[in-house]
Amino acid sequence: MENLVEIRDLTIDFPLRAGTIRAVNHVDLDIPKGKVTALVGESGSGKSTLASAIIGLVSVPGKIVSGQILYKGRDVLKMDNRELNKYRWKEVSMVFQAAQNSLNPVMTIREQFLETARIHMENYDESAALKRISELLGYVRLEANRVLDSYPHELSGGMKQRVMIAFSLLLDPQMIILDEPTTALDVITQDYIFNILKRIHEEMGITMFLQTHDIAVVAKVAERMGVMYAGYLVEIGGIRDMFYNAAHPYTKQLLQAAPSLLDELKERKPIMGTPPDPYNMPKGCPFHPRCIHAKPICEEQIPQMVDVAPDHKVMCHLYL
Amino acid sequence: MDKPLMELKNVDMYYYKKSGLFKPKIPIGAAVGINMTINEGEIAALVGESGGGKTTIGNIVAGLLKPTSGEVLFEGKNIYKMTRAEFRKYRHSVQLVQQDSYASLNPVHTIEHSLVGPILSRKIVKNRKEALQKVKEALLRVELSPPEMFLEKYPHQLSGGQRQRILMARAILMNPKLIIADEPVSMIDVSLRIAILNLMSRLNREMNIAFLYITHDLATARYIAQNGSITVLYLGKIVETGRTATVLERPAHPYLQALLSAVPVPDPDIESRKRKLPLKSVDMPSVAKPPSGCRFHPRCPYADEKCSIEEPELIPFNGRLCACHHVETIPEWSYLE
Ligand SMILES: Nc1ncnc2c1ncn2[C@@H]1O[C@H](COP(=O)(O)OP(=O)(O)OP(=O)(O)O)[C@@H](O)[C@H]1O
Ligand SMILES: Nc1ncnc2c1ncn2[C@@H]1O[C@H](COP(=O)(O)OP(=O)(O)OP(=O)(O)O)[C@@H](O)[C@H]1O
Ligand SMILES: [Mg+2]
Ligand SMILES: [Mg+2]
Numbered sequence: 099m100e101n102l103v104e105i106r107d108l109t110i111d112f113p114l115r116a117g118t119i120r121a122v123n124h125v126d127l128d129i130p131k132g133k134v135t136a137l138v139g140e141s142g143s144g145k146s147t148l149a150s151a152i153i154g155l156v157s158v159p160g161k162i163v164s165g166q167i168l169y170k171g172r173d174v175l176k177m178d179n180r181e182l183n184k185y186r187w188k189e190v191s192m193v194f195q196a197a198q199n200s201l202n203p204v205m206t207i208r209e210q211f212l213e214t215a216r217i218h219m220e221n222y223d224e225s226a227a228l229k230r231i232s233e234l235l236g237y238v239r240l241e242a243n244r245v246l247d248s249y250p251h252e253l254s255g256g257m258k259q260r261v262m263i264a265f266s267l268l269l270d271p272q273m274i275i276l277d278e279p280t281t282a283l284d285v286i287t288q289d290y291i292f293n294i295l296k297r298i299h300e301e302m303g304i305t306m307f308l309q310t311h312d313i314a315v316v317a318k319v320a321e322r323m324g325v326m327y328a329g330y331l332v333e334i335g336g337i338r339d340m341f342y343n344a345a346h347p348y349t350k351q352l353l354q355a356a357p358s359l360l361d362e363l364k365e366r367k368p369i370m371g372t373p374p375d376p377y378n379m380p381k382g383c384p385f386h387p388r389c390i391h392a393k394p395i396c397e398e399q400i401p402q403m404v405d406v407a408p409d410h411k412v413m414c415h416l417y418l
Numbered sequence: 419m420d421k422p423l424m425e426l427k428n429v430d431m432y433y434y435k436k437s438g439l440f441k442p443k444i445p446i447g448a449a450v451g452i453n454m455t456i457n458e459g460e461i462a463a464l465v466g467e468s469g470g471g472k473t474t475i476g477n478i479v480a481g482l483l484k485p486t487s488g489e490v491l492f493e494g495k496n497i498y499k500m501t502r503a504e505f506r507k508y509r510h511s512v513q514l515v516q517q518d519s520y521a522s523l524n525p526v527h528t529i530e531h532s533l534v535g536p537i538l539s540r541k542i543v544k545n546r547k548e549a550l551q552k553v554k555e556a557l558l559r560v561e562l563s564p565p566e567m568f569l570e571k572y573p574h575q576l577s578g579g580q581r582q583r584i585l586m587a588r589a590i591l592m593n594p595k596l597i598i599a600d601e602p603v604s605m606i607d608v609s610l611r612i613a614i615l616n617l618m619s620r621l622n623r624e625m626n627i628a629f630l631y632i633t634h635d636l637a638t639a640r641y642i643a644q645n646g647s648i649t650v651l652y653l654g655k656i657v658e659t660g661r662t663a664t665v666l667e668r669p670a671h672p673y674l675q676a677l678l679s680a681v682p683v684p685d686p687d688i689e690s691r692k693r694k695l696p697l698k699s700v701d702m703p704s705v706a707k708p709p710s711g712c713r714f715h716p717r718c719p720y721a722d723e724k725c726s727i728e729e730p731e732l733i734p735f736n737g738r739l740c741a742c743h744h745v746e747t748i749p750e751w752s753y754l755e
Pocket of ligand 4: 252255256474600
């Protein structure tokens with residue numbers, strides 16, 4: 099299995115007045131080429147911070163404290179602006195968590211598309227670009243004509259999200275990062291978009307890296323799943339291993355908390371305890387205060403990542 | 419007894435979209451012929467496809483958008499015929515938690531500023547000290563703890579879920595009778611999602627706040643509105659409405675049946691075996707040129723000629739209202755084959 103992206107020992111801090119938040123903590127992660135890898139975890143666990151770093155973005159006042167992000171062997175963190183400009187959109191594109199944030203409120207969708215196309219497309223040709231854009235908008239079930247002439251405020255939340263998905267495909271990237279791409283979408287549109295993305299993924303061998311808290315979406319589209327907790331990657335493996343042989347106590351609880359129409363939401367158990375205070379991370383394993391299996395060593399030492407099966411790793415003292 | 423808090427009567431909302439410099443404007447019927455009642459202390463869910471008109475209706479109920487025609491009543495009074503004082507009271511009583519948490523918090527203000535400001539200026543509290551106290555309580559209520567840690571932050575320094583909870587706290591601070599929550603939990607992860615839904619139920623029980631819960635997620639709609647009502651929209655029109663338990667137990671409209679079938683299950687093996695959606699076409703028709711007759715007919719597996727000509731009305735069926743010509747003969751729905 100060839101990796102398109104290899105993240106090594108990545109640590110990202112946010113120094114704030116009240117203390118420093120370590121949003122990503124010594125993470126090693128491989129994103130295999132041509133596969134759909136999903137990253138799940140509760141709010142604030144660091145999914146978006148990690149994902150944005152892959153396209154060389156860290157929001158202010160974030161600092162990369164350690165590590166490398168290798169894309170086809172090249173360290174993204176060492177690229178200069180010119181290299182980054184070539185790499186973003188064309189090699190790796192990203193659909194951000196809040197689409198509205200990336201759309202300019204005073205420009206129509208057409209103007210925004212064309213601007214990006216002009217900057218990034220080789221041999222830019224307006225009519226060809228428009229044709230491509232209309233086709234992509236059709237993929238995401240939007241009426242190209244009306245949407246192109248609209249300003250962002252004239253579109254619904256889900257429509258803006260779909261515009262961003264279409265946008266991300268504009269330059270035929272090798273990989274797309276989708277950060278909560280369907281949170282604003284109903285299930286029929288979701289189903290449709292994931293089928294399209296799957297088809298694009300299969301036909302063009304595009305690599306997908308998806309961040310979501312919706313476990314059901316992961317079950318539907320992903321081939322590999324990683325779980326983040328408090329900035330750590332605590333478990334990663336193939337989708338069936340993760341769902342049917344989850345190793346980490348947190349992963350097990352996360353799966354049990356997933357709502358399903360097949361049973362009563364009432365019976366779903368929210369994960370015990372409260373998320374960790376980012377300013378005061380517990381010593382030892384970050385999950386130990388909420389873990390029913392915690393042993394004395396868990397309070398002392400951060401566990402190493404170990405293999406529990408081929409291509410299935412976990413960071414937990416139970417397996418050491 | 420059910421006492422109506424908000425009512426929409428024959429409400430239409432048309433947006434007019436310019437199609438070119440000299441071309442006529444195209445009307446977009448984002449909400450058409452809407453009749454809806456939210457009772458005091460009730461939880462009402464509004465569900466439907468992206469672009470179906472949910473946010474539009476939410477904004478009309480909140481008084482932020484004046485409908486093209488029809489009446490909007492608060493405690494029996496038309497809000498557009500109110501005195502200024504009455505209107506002000508209505509606007510305090512009905513709070514909107516918006517879908518887009520980035521846009522609804524001012525990026526250059528701290529959370530403290532965004533929360534303390536409104537309750538001071540609207541004289542809900544006497545002074546700054548009291549305001550700060552109330553804000554801290556509200557933050558604890560939405561489980562942002564310790565509150566001090568969030569007060570100094572700017573919106574971009576919070577995760578999506580944290581921002582959504584800030585908005586819920588801001589709404590509670592106004593002592594509302596109704597909170598319109600537009601996709602309040604879609605950005606939040608599962609365990610917090612249940613926590614927020616439980617929080618909404620608690621506010622509903624303890625403070626008798628009614629909720630209009632706008633969502634595309636049927637599982638959470640069923641959960642939160644289990645004792646309330648549900649209204650299903652399709653292309654700006656209501657296709658089915660009634661008590662949540664009745665409607666979701668035996669969904670009658672083919673669109674609602676398809677919507678339920680599309681809900682993914684957190685199980686990869688079931689997902690890979692699942693049948694295709696019971697839809698003839700997945701393409702969503704244009705709201706600017708809605709299909710003739712029943713708006714759903716081009717996608718409906720049961721549609722016949724009548725459906726393409728005659729528009730169905732909402733009629734009583736099995737304890738709810740449903741707008742479908744063939745509701746009597748459509749097979750009962752089940753999740754798995
Ligand atoms: N620009 C920033 N300034 C300060 N803190 C930040 C910033 N961006 C993120 N953080 C903090 O870093 C942590 C991780 O945030 P991140 O947005 O990566 O989480 P997430 O897993 O994507 O959460 P969600 O599911 O809610 O989107 C959080 O504690 C968050 O408050
Ligand atoms: N200001 C506006 N001008 C023109 N058209 C608009 C405007 N606001 C909304 N629309 C259109 O009205 C329709 C309904 O939009 P609305 O935001 O109510 O949908 P929604 O059901 O909330 O969708 P979502 O689930 O994606 O948030 C859409 O076709 C949208 O493009
Ligand atoms: Mg995120
Ligand atoms: Mg909306």
